[in-house]
Amino acid sequence: MTKKFKIAYMPGDGIGQDVLEASKLVLEKADFNVELIPLDIGFTIFEKEGDPLPERTIEALKECDAALFGAITSKPRSDPSVQSVEKKFGTTYRSPIVRLRQVFDLYSNMRPSKSYEGNPLNFRKIDGTVPNIDIVTFRENTEGLYAGIEFESLIPELKKLPNFASFQKRTGAKDEDIRVSCRVFSKGGCDRIIRKAFDYAKETGRNKVCVVHKANVIRATDGLFLETAKNIAGEYPNVEWWNENIDATAMWLMKRPEEYSVIVSSNMFGDIITDQAAMLTGGLGFAASASTSKDFGVFEPNHGSAPKYAGQDKVNPIAALKSMSLMWEWLGLTDLSEKLEKAIGQNVIEAKVRTYDMGGNSSTTDVAKDIARIFESS
Ligand code: NAI
Ligand code: MG
Secondary structure, rough: OOOOOOEEEEEEHHHHHHHHHHHHEEEEEEOEEEHHHHHEOHHHHHHHHOOOOOHHHHHHOOOEEEEEEEEOOOOOOOOOHHHHHHHHHHHOOHHHHHHHHHHOOOOOEEEEOOOOOOOOOOOOOOOOOOOOOOOEEEEEOOEOOOOEEEEEEOOOOHHHHHHHHHHHHOOOEEEEEEEOOEHHHHHHHHHHHHHHHHHHHHHHOOEEEEEOOOOOOHHHHHHHHHHHHHHHOOOOOEEEEEEEEHHHHHHHHHOHHHHOEEEEEEEHHHHHHHHHHHHEEOHHOOEEEEEEEOEEEEEEOOOOOOOOHHHOOOOOOOOHHHHHHHHHOOOOHHHHHHHHHHHHHHHHHOOOOOOOOHOOOOOOOHHHHHHHHHHOOO
């Protein structure tokens, strides 16, 4: 008897429900001994209970091997629906995704961007050629500008800093007109994500890492990131590596994306370049991610809840299916992972069953069924 896996099933809001329902159709065909544990997360549950990530979800996740996650709706603090719920329950809305990452220390956000042969959405260069893109980005997921260390009113300590005083003098901004978001990096935080990228490059035989930063301007934090990369790179003599400023990467991704293989970057830069890389390889319907710690992982499509398509069985399930493939890979079930990857590739090449974003008119369920059929027969 193979190991029984306990997998959290968190569809969340909007199309999160549609795409996880679709994932089940493939899951059912897999030789995968699994107990799915449905758990609450998202805006709908926030409206009901005042918390988008109830304590019982966190506790249940601690008992699971991994989690499949759909998407959530999140709204700004100024939104009347947020304010009325906060008032009713006496709570404050906090992003359940950011919280999940922090509670479970999901420091590594791995995002593959791969062009499938025959995908009409693949990036085409000015000369008409379609490059073969296969990039895996490792984005630090718990630090940097998303660490949540922000000030909406000035703290006195800040005012004492000479460079802050000169900023205020130069801009003439009043105290109440200034807001501060801190970019905080730790040596350990840089170390573990960079190591993760180099290990991955070595283990997969990709042997190529590009370290993306802006160390010439953001000297303290990205200086640390680059310095750490230089030290770590020495431990991987067979991995070729280089470093680039984020703005150069944004440019070269449009010119010669096929030259990148593994990229590692900080939280916000990683977020932005992976959206760009996603658009080069099929858009949101194809973008998946694995957020992992040493012993837990949450696997999700990068898209949101797309409220206008919610419940319409219309959107592309491939991003969610790719997330499941990443989960199997992370669980060590490489055969299942590769089989699903191949089935997705086959569906794209056959060009018969496609959702609207790829120019087709098939439903979410139709595409998932087609991929499940190929998966089962291979
Ligand atoms: P979104 O990703 O939900 O949708 C933007 C547009 O992209 C859609 O209207 C649709 O045209 C297209 N799209 C998205 N997923 C698709 C798919 N699987 N197949 C085909 N087309 C697809 O982003 P939006 O509209 O900015 O945000 C909607 C809500 O989702 C907001 O409340 C936002 O805060 C939240 N959000 C949640 C995320 C998450 O749960 N990880 C990530 C991004 C946004
Ligand atoms: Mg993003």
